[in-house]
Amino acid sequence: MDVPLPYYLCLSAVLFVIGAAGVLTRRNAIVVFMCIELMLNAVNLTLIAFSSFLGSIAGQALVFFAMAVAAAEAAVGLAIVIAIYRNKKTVNIDEINILKW
Amino acid sequence: MESLVFFFLAAFAVTTAVLMVLQRSPLVSAIYLIANFFALAALYLLLRAQLLAVLQIVVYTGAIMVLVVFVIMLLNLADETRLRPRIAMRTWITIVLSAGFLAEVMYALLAGGTPAHGPLVSAGAESLGTVESMGGALFGTYLLPFEITSLILLVAILGAVVLAKKKG
Incomplete structure (x- = not known):
């Protein structure tokens, strides 16, 4: 592996920040959801990079469980989006504020 | 050779991620995210995590993104692409916060902490992700x-x- 570890970590940090910026700027709930997936994947890349460079399987096992939880989160999150759209006819998160106060 | 592949994949992943955030239509956003997931799967292969590279494609693009695209089409969000223009103030705050966070992480990574080069343990690393x-x-x-x-x-x-x- 002739690519040093910090390169992978920097790439992962850049992807995470792009995802975070997307969560903060976009107004469509589904796009916000996709940006969260991007952030999850950035963290997965960090875990796999450390796992490979340290020669330990623990990081990759953690990524395996993170993927399973991401799949569960996707199912429940999209079901919530569908339920909200059915009630309020919008997915704009500025108008979805029933839990605000 | 390997670093060439890495830089190509990294550029591809960052480009698709930026395009995903900037894209107005959610469906095109989803396509860019799928492209990004493929680049990440290739990066996992570069890190010798073969099983996770396959799972990345099967679980993320095969299950999660299909579900997302399904919901986008189910809700018919075409009119949602014309959401009212973003508030400039919020965009600027986001840019400042993101840039600050990125600078912080980069400083932590490059100023010390992690080893500068090479695998710490190379023995058996080839068969780690099988x-x-x-x-x-x-x-x-x-x-x-x-x-x-x-x-x-x-x-x-x-x-x-x-x-x-x-x-x-």
């Missing part, structure tokens, strides 16, 4: 979390059905 070694870990050391994962998935299935069901 199905065999991953299976050994998942059904040995991590057997309890593995079983709990099945419980999480069951709860998620029931939750999704209850949430998306039309109220009778």
